[in-house]
Amino acid sequence: MNAYFDIILRSAAVYVFMIAALRIFGKKELSQLNTADIILILLISNSVQNAMVGPDTSLWGGLAAATVLFALNFGFKKLMRKSKWFGNLIQDKAQVLIHNGKLDFKQLSELDISNDELKEAIREHGVEHFSDVKLAILEPDGNISIISGEARLRQTHFKRKHNRKNLTAL
Missing domain, CATH: 3.30.240.20 (bsu07140 like domains)
Incomplete structure (x- = not known):
């Protein structure tokens, strides 16, 4: 399999996992960033780095993973605005x-x-x-x-x- 295609798949899987995890743990956690939460965010980002890029620690591998994350985030936001069902699935209500x-x-x-x-x-x-x-x-x-x-x-x-x-x- 192409190394960059592998990075794209891995990055997409990690992104979807993180969206699901934040949805499960709820919106309350988003606004309560204390020291422990910041440490958690830093450790999560470090722990999923290898899951996204695998053995490719090159500049191009990192840029490929970042590009996929930006593209997915852009796509999810567009889809959330266009589809009420998808928006409700991803985001809590007031x-x-x-x-x-x-x-x-x-x-x-x-x-x-x-x-x-x-x-x-x-x-x-x-x-x-x-x-x-x-x-x-x-x-x-x-x-x-x-x-x-x-x-x-x-x-x-x-x-x-x-x-x-x-x-x-x-």
Whole structure:
């Protein structure tokens, strides 16, 4: 078999595996990048490198693998926009956590979102009490969006479990 064709097949297999793994572990994991998560990403990338390029560690072998990954990513995004079924298969839907001040405890439990974490999210959006929240949604990217019942809506950004130490270093 042609060495570059082998790299293309291997890279495609690793890409599809990684998409499936992220889908299984859920969107919550995407927004919670802490030190352990960064280490995991680095180790995964190192562990799958040989699976993609095999014994070919040349510049051309690496470029072939990278090209396949970019092309697959481009194709998947196009397909997700064009096919609702495929988009739903690959990407989670937004999930309501609070509706008109009422918490959805079942959803919060399934998503493993603690009371303290939800309180932090609503404070980040300038809302004091759960009862003041018109809508709280866990977005597909793992962020929590809050819409208050106030006439003046406040737009802020809350990233789940951000590391305050990293923010003070900036």
